[in-house]
Amino acid sequence: MHVVIMAGGKGTRIASVASDIPKPMIPVCGKPILEHEIECLKAQGLTEITLIVGHLGHIITEHFKDGSAFGVKIDYIVEDTPLGTAGALVYLKERITEDFLLLNGDIIFDVDFHRFLQYHKEHGGVATILTHPNNHPYDSGVIMADKDGVVTRWLHKEDERTYYKNRVNAGIHILSPEVFRFFDEVKKVDLDREILKVLIPERKLIAYDSPEYIKDMGTPERYQMVIRDIESGLVRAKNLSQKQKAVFLDRDGTINVYKGFICNINEIELIDGVAEAIAKLNESGYLAIIVTNQPVIARGECTFEEVEQMHEKIETLLGEKGAFVDDIFYCPHHTDKGFEGERPELKFDCDCRKPKPGMLIQAAEKYNIDLSQSYMIGDGMNDVEAGRRAGCTSILLGGNADVICRQNLLEAVDYILNQK
Secondary structure (H helix, E strand, O other): EEEEEOOOOOOOOHOOOOOOOOOOEEEEEOEHHHHHHHHHHHHOOOOEEEEEEEEOHHHHHHHHHHHHHOOOEEEEEOOOOOOOOHHHHHHOOOOOOEEEEEEEOOEEEEOOHHHHHHHHHHOOOOOOEEEOOOHHHHHEEEEEEEEOOEEEEEEOOOOOOOOOOOOOEEEEEEEOOOOOOOOOOOOEEHHHHHHHHHHOOOOOOOEOOOOEEEOOOOOOHHHHHHHHHHHHHHHHHOOOOOOOOOOOOOOOOOOOOOOOOOOOOOOEEEEEOOOHHHHHHHHOOOOEEEEOOOOOOOOOOHHHHHHHHHHHHHHEEEEEOOOOEEEEEEEEEOOOOOOOOOOOHHOOOOOOOOOHHHHHHHHHHHHHHOOOOOEEEOHHHHHHHHHHHHHHEEEEEOOOOOEEOOHHHHHHHHHHOOOO
């Protein structure tokens, strides 16, 4: 797969770190950001690379030359005038005839690209964008997709929003050659607004959601965070080709205030300290995954859409406090019958309703999780038993049973992180 890297950024927000070199050449742990990217690509056999350069581009070309010193083959497109985030792709229209990878040149990542490419091929989109949660979704564009991964909405940070799923564009894309239909002349083009968003009504823009490590160098604070994460080994460990560790979290009574069967989004209220606890998990490298029984769907008291809107509210409230969950699994089934408006097709003995471990096992398969190195935290014995059956260590909140007990989520997370 050919790789195209947009490496012309000026880095105006991070000028205090380095203002006399292109943003992709800012050194991180002794080497430029762009060199980190190329090393990750080379390790996975992605060695045919085109760099699109502009501002102070000679610094990039002089450092990498033809790429042979780095074990790859590099050619260049030089923008004499800025062509936006995609205009230079017109020069590749006759050269690229297969799916290709398009990356921003100012991000640190470690991504399993083979997994990403397989997903792209299975879903048949013109473009597949890698999305992920971050700790500042309120000032980021967010991507809304349906259960099949088809993008339905793209909200830019200036667009009005209330509650939303915390998924942002990571700056990593796989594009089909079909995108070249948008290019017929040399001109400035905005990739997001003029190409990718145009594919949404066609249902040809796909979102590949991943918890892998991807961070831009947008601010000096994020720059320092990336340095710490590289030095600690976190960046490499988050690649999904590596076994992951997770903390599975019950929802009602663990994350949000317990109010019985919640059927109204207005009843969703985070427990004090929950955002702080989950933010600690995010920084530690553990995946934070909600697993929750939601029998209100089978009982006919809530629709799937209403439950998902509640989850969007939880993600929004967490994001406002710098925290995120990597995924949410919920069981809509319930065996008891006799409820007015119940949904018969959901009334059966499933494998996912806790205390059965189905949701944890689904997550483990999706994210390559080592369940023996993972934890289940909840406020009921169903949570404890689901964790045990999955092979996790279980922690009961506010309980007094023959298991590990802690009073709240923050205390439980501190316990987990102190086990290292």
